Amino acid sequence: MAALTEAHKAALKRFRELRKQKGGDPGKAAAQFRQERKAVESALKRGPATVPELARASGLPAHKVLWHLAGMRKYGTAQETAQDGDYPKYASTLSPAEAPAPAPAQP
């Protein structure tokens, strides 16, 4: 892994400034993404679960949980394990050290 050179830093800075002029700021969406992803990862720490179960545990809408699971499957941090009625179950492939701690269960 290489460090950023001065030229890289200058180009990144100009890229940010140019985008700001155009009125774009993906920062908020990215922060929300990370927060949601963490919530799904920590809900999965309690063991394999279906989308509706993970939605209840994370407080996120079910469709968002499914979307995150699609991304996690693609990038290798979740997998489908079994089936519970009409719903597949998903498990984390992260080691306990990598996954965020489980959040207290939502009422």
Added chain:
Amino acid sequence: MDDPRPSPSPVDVVVVGGGIAGLEAALDLADQDYAVLLVERESSIGGKMIALSKTFPTLDCSSCITTPKMSAAFHHPRIRILTSTELERVEARAGSRRVHLRRKPTYVDNGLCIGCRLCEYACPVEFPDPFEEGLGAQRAIAVPFSNALPQKAVLDARHCIACGACVKACPTDAIRFDQQEERFTVEAGAVILATGFGLNALGLKPEYHASQSLNIISPMQLERLLAPHGPYGRVLRPSDGKVPGSVAFVLCAGSRDLSLGVPYCSRICCMYSIKEAMLLSGALPVADLTVYYMDIRAFGKGHEQFYQNAKAMGINFVKGKVARIDPVDHDDLSLRVELEEEGGRVEERRHDLVVLAQGAIPVLEPATALGVPAAPDGFLNQPDTVRITCTDIEGVFAAGAALGPKDIVDSILEAGAAAMEAARFLAARAPASSAAGKSTASPPSVHA
């Protein structure tokens, strides 16, 4: 090697659009030794076909047919490919065609990128993946999809937070945050427009409430759900990851309706819906599958038999008009259907996933791109009833869905015809010294 620059040298033919029609036309001409520049506005060639699961009426694996074509064009010594490059307009002046193009920045130097995806794995941002029709996730820098060509990373400036993690991860220092959009012009002997078609909005009919339910999906979304490496790895409904037990297809949901601006029949919807229903019956053997139709148009070779096979498989075909669709509890949908074979009796029917057959619409605006009016349906005009790939501009030909909605077989046929017209046109105008109007300059070796 620097980022491949567009060559200022003239080419024999510019083919616009890297879908199946454009790929076929480019290959036909390059095999006759014409120098071809193929421009595609997306970050990979392949068009719609590379995203389909299987194709009617043979149920062949779509990417298995498309990938070798993409590869043949990509590695052809007489074809140069520019992706992320869009046609703006063709200017035809006395005997010459000037093709005005716009190249969007990908923020990656394709001469350096080796497609290793280390940047993608390092990137902390994901957004709804356009290749998966929004159902999957894509990182802000990524190789667009597994069999994309070129296999080069593309950075999406709308989602990138400029954290620099990709730059640190890249082993070849290929990422260029200072890349800018470029506009340039290429002189061409002839042009083939193979810009394909678009699909009208899912929410076009307010009485179907598509914006209120994630379980009202587009046929392209279902293609991705059915694809072996689709977003969920299997067919699930988007609202909650349930294996659907009852799926409805609503035909003509965006066609044959003057009020939608699409008075014509989109020609492919009946067949792709029947195909998707067949593929679903394989993927979900216990699901109940219903196709609501006005009439089935199965006019192509093997199409009627395909339809009869679908009926024999147990897929329900119900002749009736779907008057409205309402979201109901458990994320299900209630369809109000006027059953035509029961004297117009109205019934509410419940399904847990609904696929709306969208209408096929033009993407190219002939008035802007060529300075000529469109045909009444909005697609490119075909002034010659016999030489159907000719446009209103001399030396500019067209093929595939750019001329109107059609299936893959017909698109390929037209691509061959357009290539033939272009070759004939170039040969007729060639000075006696050159062989059939072929440029002798060796085409640039770099692909982008």
